[in-house]
Amino acid sequence: MRHGKIKKLSEFPATAICGNDITSSVLYVSSLSIIASGQYAWIALIVVAMVLYLFRKIYGEVVGALPLNGGAYNALLNTTSKSMASLAATLTLLSYMATAVISASEAMHYMHNVIPAMPVITATICVLALFMGLTILGIGESAMVAVIIFVFHICSLILLAGTIMTYLAGHGLETFYANNQYPPSHGGIIQAIFWGFSAAMLGISGFESSANFVEEQQPGVFPKTLRNMWAVVSIFNPLMAFLALAIVPIPEVASHEADLLSYMGKMTGGQWLATLISIDAALVLSGAVLTSYVGVTGLIERITLDRILPGFLLKKNRRGSSYRIIITFFLLCISILYITNGAVEVLAGVYTISFLSVMALFALGNILLKVKRSKLPRPERASWGAVFLALFAVILALIGNIVKKPEPGEPYNIMIFAEYFIPAMILIGVMLKRIMILDGLLHVIEILFVPILKFVTRVNQKIFETIDKIQSQEFVFFTRGDNLANLNKVLLYIRNNEHTRKIKIVHVMTEEEDRETIKKLEKDLEFLDREYPDIEIEFIKLKGKFGPKLIHKLSRQWGIPVNFMFIGSPVDRFPYRIEELGGVRLII
Secondary structure: OOOOOOOOOOHHHHHHHHHHHOOOOOOHHHHHHHHHHHHHHHHHHHHHHHHHHHHHHHHHHHHHHHHOOOOOHHHHHHHOOOHHHHHHHHHHHHHHHHHHHHHHHHHHHHHHOOOOOHHHHHHHHHHHHHHHHHHHHHHHHHHHEEEEHHHHHHHHHHHHHHHHHHHHHHHHHHHHHHHHOOOOHOHHHHHHHHHHHHHHHHHHHHOOHHHHHHHHOOHHHHHHHHHHHHHHHHHHHHHHHHHHHHHHHHHHHHHHHHOOOHHHHHHHOOOOHHHHHHHHHHHHHHHHHHHHHHHHHHHHHHHHOOOOOHHHHHHHOOOOHHHHHHHHHHHHHHHHHOOOOOHHHHHHHHHHHHHHHHHHHHHHHHHHHHHHHHOOOOOOOOOOOHHHHHHHHHHHHHHHHOOOOOOOOOOOOHHHHHHHHHHHHHHHHHOOHHHHHHHHHHHHHHHHEEEEEEEEHHHHHHHHHHHHHHHHOOOEEEEEOHHHHHHHHHHHHHHHHOOOEEEEEEEEEEOOHHHHHHHHHHHHHHHHHHHHOOOEEEEEEEEEOHHHHHHHHHHHHHOOOHHHEOOOOOOOHHHHHHHHHOOOEEEE
C-alpha cells in the first residue's frame, strides 16, 4: 500500500540514478580492457557499445510490454514459472550486493589517496549507511543527490579528455604508435579483442537497473534512460581507453590498474587534476551505491508482493519508502564487508557472473515474450536477429570470465560465485517450497513424537493453521469466455505456481451476451471442478465493462490484491495498456 502521492522521476533524475552506476565503469574498464587486449582495448569497447545498442531494443520491448518493477524477474515471471523468475531475482540481488560493497569500498580507497589518514573500512560503512538513509527519505531526495554526482562526473570526464587532447596536440602520438608495435596478446588479434571484450562487458553494469525501478519513472522515461546511458558509455569508455593508449605505455597500465584515470590526469594536467579525478571517482562510485539501493528496493518489493519473501518487508514509512528492505540490504552489505575483512576484490567473481547472467536471462525473457505473449501490445520490438546476437555476445563474455585464469593463489570466478549463489538459492527455494517443507516437517514430528500426544497435537494444529493461512488467499481470473483448453491452463498454472485452494472465475457480461456462451462456460467449469478437487472454483457473472475501475473495485470488495488477479494476453484491440490495470498478471 502506498503512503501519500509519490512524485515520479523525469528523464534526467532517472538517468542519473542508473547512470552513476554504468558511467562509473570508465574508472576501471579502460585498465581492465588494456590489460586483457593491449592496443585493441578501444576496439573491444566499441564492440561492447554495439552489443549494448542491441540491448536497448531488448529492454525496451520487454519493459514496454510489462512496465513493472523487477527487471529480468518480471519478464520471466510473466512468461515462465516462478522458479525460473526467482533465479533471475537471486542473480540480480547478488549483483546489487556486490556492486554496493565494491563501489563503496573503491570510492573510499580513492578518497584514501586524498586523505591518507582516513580508515577505509569505517568510511565504507559510513557510505553504505549514508545512502541507506537517503533512500529511506524517498526517491525524490535520492534523485537530487544522484543528479549532482552525475553532472560532476560528466564534467570531470570532459575536463580530463580535453586536457589530454591538449597535451597530445603538443606532444604528438608517439606513445600510441609505440603501443601499437606490441605483438597481439593471447595469440592473435581476434583472441585479444575477445578477452578485452569479456573484461569490458563489466563496463555496462547498471544498464539493467532502470528496469528495476520503472514504476517510479514518469511514462515514456524508461527508453530515454536506456538511450542516455548507451550514449554516455559509447562515447567515454572507448575514448578513455584510446587516450590512455596515447599517453601511457602498455606495460605501465597494470601498475595503475586501480587509478588509471587519475594517473592520466596527473601526467597531463598535474596533481590538481589527479586529485579532482580521485574526488570524482569517490563520488560517482558512491552514486553506484545509491543505484544499488534504489534498484534492489524495487526488485524486493516486487518479489515480496508475489510471496517469495516474507511480507513484513513491505512495511512503508510516511514517505512511501520500504525501509525494512533498505535496512536489511544495508545489514547484508555490512556482513559481506566483514566476511571478506575489507578485501572486497574477491566479490568480483560474484559481480561478474551474476551481472552477465542477468543480461542473458533478460534476452531469454524477450524471446519467451515473443513466443508466449506475441499479441501483447508493446511500444517497440527487437528483431529476432538482434536478440540472438545479443544473447550470443553475453554468453561469450560470460564464458570468457568463467574460464579466465585467476592470479596465482586466487580461485576461479565461478568458485567465488558459487559460495554466495548456492546459499541464496537455498533460501529462495525454501520460500518457494515452504508448503512442501512444512508438510514434510509435519510427518517427521508425527513419527518422532507420537508418545507425546498432546505436544504433537498442538504442533499439528499450528502447522495446519499456517498451511491454511497460506492457502486461504483467493485468486481471480477474468475470462472472456475462454475455451476449455485455456481454462485448463489457468488451473494448471494455479496448481503449479501458487499456494492457494480458491479461485474466482469472473466473466464480465455485456448486454447482448449470448446465453449459450454462458451455459457452455458453466458446463466447462463444472468439468474442471471435478478434475481439480483440491481447488475450490467459484464462477461469478458480472454485468458491466472490464477495465481498471472494475478491477480495483473488485480488489477492494473482495480484499484480493490486484497482483493476485490474472487475465489472458490482450489482443491489439484491447483498450488499456497493461500498466493501467495496476499489476494484473498474464498467465495464458
